[in-house]
Structure formats: structure tokens, C-alpha cells
Amino acid sequence: MGEKCQKSVSKNVCDLKAMVNAQNRRIDELIRYIKDGCSAVNPADLNWTICNLNPYIECLNPDILYHLTLDTKTTDFPKVFGDVRFVCLGGTGDRMNKFANFIIGEIGLTLSMAVQLIDISAGGHRYALYKAGPVLCASHGIGGPSISILLHELIKLVYHAKCQDPVFFRLGTSGGIGLEPGTVVITTQALDSQLRPAYEVVVHTKPQLWPTTLNQTLAKELSSLSDPCEDGYDTVLGKTLSANDFYVEQSRLDGAFCMYTPQKKMCFLQQISKMGVANMEMESTAFAAILHQAGIRAAVVCVTIVNRNDGDQIDTPPDVLKQFDLRPQILVARYMRKVLFKCDEDIVEGCPCDPVPECN
Ligand SMILES: O=P(O)(O)O[C@H]1O[C@H](CO)[C@@H](O)[C@H]1O
Numbered sequence: 001m002g003e004k005c006q007k008s009v010s011k012n013v014c015d016l017k018a019m020v021n022a023q024n025r026r027i028d029e030l031i032r033y034i035k036d037g038c039s040a041v042n043p044a045d046l047n048w049t050i051c052n053l054n055p056y057i058e059c060l061n062p063d064i065l066y067h068l069t070l071d072t073k074t075t076d077f078p079k080v081f082g083d084v085r086f087v088c089l090g091g092t093g094d095r096m097n098k099f100a101n102f103i104i105g106e107i108g109l110t111l112s113m114a115v116q117l118i119d120i121s122a123g124g125h126r127y128a129l130y131k132a133g134p135v136l137c138a139s140h141g142i143g144g145p146s147i148s149i150l151l152h153e154l155i156k157l158v159y160h161a162k163c164q165d166p167v168f169f170r171l172g173t174s175g176g177i178g179l180e181p182g183t184v185v186i187t188t189q190a191l192d193s194q195l196r197p198a199y200e201v202v203v204h205t206k207p208q209l210w211p212t213t214l215n216q217t218l219a220k221e222l223s224s225l226s227d228p229c230e231d232g233y234d235t236v237l238g239k240t241l242s243a244n245d246f247y248v249e250q251s252r253l254d255g256a257f258c259m260y261t262p263q264k265k266m267c268f269l270q271q272i273s274k275m276g277v278a279n280m281e282m283e284s285t286a287f288a289a290i291l292h293q294a295g296i297r298a299a300v301v302c303v304t305i306v307n308r309n310d311g312d313q314i315d316t317p318p319d320v321l322k323q324f325d326l327r328p329q330i331l332v333a334r335y336m337r338k339v340l341f342k343c344d345e346d347i348v349e350g351c352p353c354d355p356v357p358e359c360n
């Protein structure tokens with residue numbers, strides 16, 4: 001047997017052992033519940049709360065999550081969503097459907113051939129929502145306003161469902177700065193178009209700046225799970241510029257309007273690159289700020305589909321783009337497997353050093 005093959009067999013054996021151990025633990029837990037009843041689960045043990053949550057939610061009976069076509073009267077949230085550990089977001093419904101089907105296999109679940117995952121929010125015609133065991137997968141559309149609405153409703157969903165310390169991921173595409181297309185970027189800091197580590201929210205005409213702090217422990221943990229030699233592509237940590245537009249705000253020369261020269265464009269790319277910006281996309285500030293506000297751990301993992309130093313048009317062939325789409329998913333799947341199967345005791349679930357806003 002070749003060395004590569006041997007490595008792959010022992011990796012599969014390790015994964016299988018971890019899966020069996022995890023299932024045994026789950027069976028032990030279930031036996032305990034059957035013996036002791038549900039009272040065995042003391043709500044006080046659920047040592048996690050959403051920070052800064054709207055106090056008026058308690059007055060809503062039912063609470064209608066309009067864009068997700070869910071409400072607390074007709075859906076038993078704890079029963080349907082209580083087991084959710086990870087919430088994954090990406091731009092399109094198609095990507096999130098593929099991810100949901102992919103992650104099922106990755107975390108050792110099976111779906112009968114005759115069964116298809118259903119889009120829970122199909123009726124709203126806005127966002128797609130799939131549940132793959134403990135992984136909730138949703139599409140967010142394009143830009144801050146779109147992802148912001150989805151996040152409000154998803155945060156309320158995990159709250160109503162009493163989910164335990166869920167982790168949110170954005171699995172996206174981006175334009176890389178000086179990076180080979182196909183490189184995966186894990187965001188360390190999200191910057192807005194004015195290069196502020198902030199997301200601007202206007203309340204009663206007054207702008208508020210919400211910090212876009214991302215969990216550094218989680219970002220490093222994800223980075224440690226990449227293996228450029230094995231993967232065949234690089235995964236890097238870097239800052240992400242989150243723009244409100246694909247064209248002018250990202251200094252493209254191929255939009256309907258352009259009020260700068262190619263030289264000015266290159267100057268801008270050099271300036272942000274010197275600041276440590278690795279890529280540009282359109283949701284990371286909203287995503288980071290809203291989840292930081294809630295005290296929820298979150299990470300942004302985006303593949304680059306163009307090197308902006310070389311051009312602006314996305315001319316990467318569709319089959320290559322499909323392959324690229326998978327790369328953030330593969331990395332996040334590795335993280336989930338480690339957390340779920342606990343094969344690596346080094347995984348830090350939440351780190352007291354990571355700043356989260358004070359809960360009232
Ligand atoms: O591929 P997704 O996740 O949609 O992300 C990127 O692609 C879109 C622009 O084409 C923006 O939403 C940007 O953030």
C-alpha cells in the first residue's frame with residue numbers, strides 16, 4: 001500500500017472511531033434522559049445566553065420570523081431546531097442546498113435516497129433554509145441589508161429553540177488582493193469601505209458604529225485545519241474589506257460607472273494590501289458586527305474567485321467556480337467534525353480571552 005493510501009486509510013479509521021465514540025456518548029446521554037426524565041437537563045446548566053437581546057421579544061406571542069416563514073405558534077422551535085450547533089450562511093440557495101447535502105455525509109448522517117432536504121423557508125421566496133442534523137444552512141442574498149435581516153431572524157430562531165452556544169459561519173466568495181484565485185481567506189477583521197472595523201447602523205437618524213470583532217480563536221482553529229500540501233491550495237488569514245457594492249466601492253473598472261483611473265485603482269489596491277486586506281466581499285462587516293453584538297462566535301471563510309491585481313471581470317470557468325465554492329465548505333466541515341466527534345481535545349469551545357460585549 002502506498003504511503004498516501006495508508007495515510008488515508010488510517011485517517012478514515014480515526015474518523016470512524018471518533019464517530020462511534022460520539023454515538024456511544026449520545027446513547028449514554030439518551031439512556032440517562034430515559035432513566036432520569038427531562039428534568040435531568042437543568043436549564044441552569046445551559047450556561048450560554050444571547051447578549052443584548054431585545055427585551056420586547058418576550059411580549060411577542062407569537063413571534064413571526066416573517067422572511068423565514070416561521071412563527072413560534074405553529075413551530076415548536078426547541079423540538080425542531082433545539083439540536084442546532086452550527087449555522088452556516090452563504091450567498092445563494094443553490095450553494096447552501098449543496099452544502100447541506102455535503103455536510104450530512106461529512107458528519108456521518110445519512111439521507112435515504114428517496115428523501116430530499118426541504119427548503120424550510122421556500123414559502124417566503126427570500127432566503128433558503130435547510131436543516132442537516134445539527135447544521136442549519138441559510139442563503140443570505142447580497143449585501144449588508146439582506147444578511148442583516150436574515151441574522152435578526154436566525155438569532156431569534158436559535159434563542160427560541162434554546163440552542164446551545166451555536167457557532168455561525170459565512171461561506172462565501174470574494175475578490176482576492178494579490179492571491180491566486182482559489183485561495184481561501186479566513187477573515188481576522190472586517191473593514192467597511194471607509195476602512196473602519198465597524199458596521200454602521202442608523203438609529204433614529206443617528207449613525208451608530210458597531211464593532212466588527214470576530215472570534216480570533218475560531219479563526220486560528222480553522223486556519224490550523226488547513227493543509228496546503230494535501231489540499232492543493234492556500235488558506236490564509238487576513239483582513240476583509242466589506243463593500244456596499246460590487247463595482248465602484250470595490251474599485252472596479254468594469255461597472256456601468258467609473259470615476260477614477262486604472263492607476264488610482266491600483267494605488268487603492270496597494271494601499272489596502274499594505275493594511276493587511278486579503279480580499280473584498282459584501283457581507284462580512286454586517287455578519288461580524290451583528291453576531292458580536294449577540295455574543296455569538298462567528299467566522300468568515302471566503303474563497304477568492306479573481307485576483308484583483310490582475311483584473312476585475314470574473315472569467316473563471318463555471319466548473320472551476322464550482323470547485324472553488326467547495327473549499328470553504330471543506331474547511332468548515334473539518335471543524336464541525338472535530339467539535340462533534342471531539343477527536344481533537346485541543347479544540348477550544350469559546351475562549352474567555354475573546355472579547356464579547358457585556359450582557360445587560
Ligand atoms: O458568494 P457570496 O457569498 O454571495 O459573496 C460574494 O458574492 C456576492 C457578489 O457577487 C456578494 O454577496 C459577495 O459578498
Ligand SMILES: O=c1cc[nH]c(=O)[nH]1
Pocket residue numbers: 173174175176246250280281282305306
Ligand atoms: O470580486 C469579488 C468577487 C466576489 N465577491 C465580491 O464581492 N467581489
